[in-house]
Amino acid sequence: MTSHGIADGPAVARHRTAMVRYHLSQPMSLLVRTGVIRPGVSVFDYGCGQGDDLRGLTAAGVEASGWDPHFAPDAAITQADxxxxxxxxxxxxxxxxxxxxxxxxWALANRALVVSVMIVGAVPVDGLKPFRDGYLTSRGTFQKYYQQNELRGIVAHATGSEPVALAPGIFVAFRKPEDEQEFLLERRRGRRASTAAYASARPRASQLTVPLIERIQAPLEAITAFAIDRGRMPHADELPSGVHDRLAQERVSLSRATDAAKDVIDEVAFRSAAVGRREDLLVHQALNVLNRTRSASRPSASIVRDIRHHFGSQQQFAEQALEYLHALADPSRTAEGMVRSAEKGLGALDEDGRLVIDGERVEQLEGVLRCYYGCAAFFVGELGQDHVARLDPVRRQVSLFRLEDRRSPFPVVTDTVMVDLKRQNVIIRNERRMLVRKADVFGLSNRSRQRGAERDRRAAEGWAKEKVLVRL
Ligand SMILES: C[S@@+](CC[C@H](N)C(=O)[O-])C[C@H]1O[C@@H](n2cnc3c(N)ncnc32)[C@H](O)[C@@H]1O
Incomplete structure (x- = not known):
């Protein structure tokens, strides 16, 4: 039993902090969602507790092992991606x-280290006994609550690199700038990277009637999926080795396969992928500049190809990204963008002209507003899916309101993460509010029953028409 006797205090039972989990922990699930952890990537869980994350990852085909001073003291401590x-x-x-x-x-991490801690404001500390720089709980465990910037500093110091915020209390540090750039670009693309987009772009069976196309169906699917994702055809090293093996088996060259793929690709989807990729790259570059991302000077070979293909040259690309930054610095342009968004049904303007939007729809905003939201994400990382965001370019703030149950007609906000971009500060508040214009914020149809319910409730409670969130 690992209890830690301390000269100036009682024994701390650290192992009692390890919970039994039935889902992946938040850091692991964030890394899976953003594609950092996937089959083929090895994971080592340092301080793995009861090992539930390891079981979950292994079940999904990820090579995972871990060590814990209490639960797995004899396990091998090994390097991993x-x-x-x-x-x-x-x-x-x-x-x-x-x-x-x-x-x-950090010494064990070949590619990236993810560090998570409890964060100030996440849980109430009333009744806990202050001890050193944290608290002793009634179960004899110790808890320190970190400030977001404090954790950033500690991880930066230990790793010698500027870590990326994944969520409140969670940072990831990459060893190679190229890996960080790939990650940032994928994350900034948000939901568009989902596999559903690939599925809809797949050639239908009826289109695959020519014998060559039948013989190389799997490589064709890989090539078209890449093309529909990136708005350009892939280079040889951007395709998995299985594609090359299959083509070699069928004695078909990659250029012939690429020509065949061009015949089956949905033209409209291909063109809109190119437009989407251009915008993703611009937002990414603008955020690189704003956040002074050090890895920005070392984009991966694949990103360099995207830039050349979609912008002609690095210089043209940099100039266009600069244009985004100028727009960001001008509150009237951001405000115009917010009005346009609300008119298009992307979110609601509140009584102070701030845009409130469903966190799941932020990726559909115009580039400048995505940059604005992206600055907040730089400080807090992701909040998970169930939140609404409020953009306030005049005060230079972005607030993220976490929802208790998004299906309820009047969802309740449990806590708020307020990012003050001017002071570069993150404040977490446990204030309950209610979302009273869900129909606008979620973009529901004009004839939805929800709108009627909102009208009735607004009349009964006497809320102003523009009010989006009311305090409880
Ligand atoms: C709150 S649990 C977290 C377990 C697991 N990582 C999770 O997220 O479910 C904290 C764990 O840290 C382990 N631990 C305590 N001191 C440690 C140390 N110096 N190095 C590594 N792990 C430690 C404890 O045994 C305990 O299992």
Whole structure:
């Protein structure tokens, strides 16, 4: 049993902090959702607790192992592509030991280290006994609550690289700038990277009637999926090795297969993929500049190809991204963009002219507003899916309101993450509010029953027409 006797206080039972989980932990699931963890990538869980994450990852075909001083003290400590240090630092009462754990975990990470901790404001601390720089709980465990910027600083210090915020209390540090750039670009693309887009772009069976096309159906699907995703045809090294093996088996060259793919690709989907990719790259570049992302000077070979293909040259690309930044610095242009968005049914303007939008629809906003939201994401990372965002370019703030149940006609906000872009500060508040214009915020149809319910309730409660969120 690992209890830690402390000279100036009682024994701390660190292992008691490990919960049994039936789902992946938040950091692991964020990395799976953003494609960092996938089959073929190895994961090491440093301080793995009862090992539930490891079971979940292994079941999905990811090579995963872990070590824990209490639950798996004899397990091998090994290097891996991705290392997770999940909610470990916050249970250690000794500052030096925290640094050691962080440094060891980083030393094991070949590509990236993800660090998560409990964050100030996440849970109430009333009734807990202050101890060192944290609290002792009634179960004899220690908890330190970090500020978002404090965690960023600690991870930056240990890894020597500027980490990327994944969510409140969760940062990922990449070893190679190319990996960080790939990750940032994929994340900034948001929901458009979903596999559903691929599925709809697949050639239908009826289109695959020519014998060659039948023989190389799997390589064709891979090539068309790439094309519909990126708005250009792939280079040889951008396709999985299985594609080359299959083409070699059928004695078909890649250029012949690419020509065949051009015949079956949906032209409209291909063109709109090119438009989408151009905009994704511009938003990405503008955010790189704004956030002073150090890895920006080292884009991956694949991104360089995208830039050349969609913009002609790096210089033209940089100039267009600069234009985005000028627009961002001008509140009247952002305000116009917000009015246009609300008119298109993308969110609601509130009584102060701020745009409130469903977190799931942010990716549909015009580039400048996506950049604005992206600045907030730089400080907090992702909040998960169930939240609404409020953009306030005049005060230079972005607030993210987490929803308890998005299906309810009047969803309740449980807590708010307010990002003050001017002071570069993140404030978390446990204030309950109610979303009273869900129909506008979620873009529901004009004839929806929801609108009627909102009208009735507004009349009964006497809320102003523009009010979007009311305090409870
Ligand atoms: C809150 S649990 C988190 C477990 C798991 N990572 C998760 O997210 O479910 C904290 C774990 O950290 C482990 N731990 C405590 N001190 C540690 C240290 N110095 N190095 C690594 N792990 C440690 C504890 O044994 C405990 O299992």
């Amino acid at each position: 991705i290392v997770n240090l999940g909610f470990v630092l916050n249970v250690i009462e000794d500052e030096r030991e925290r640094s050691t754990a962080l440094e060891r975990a």
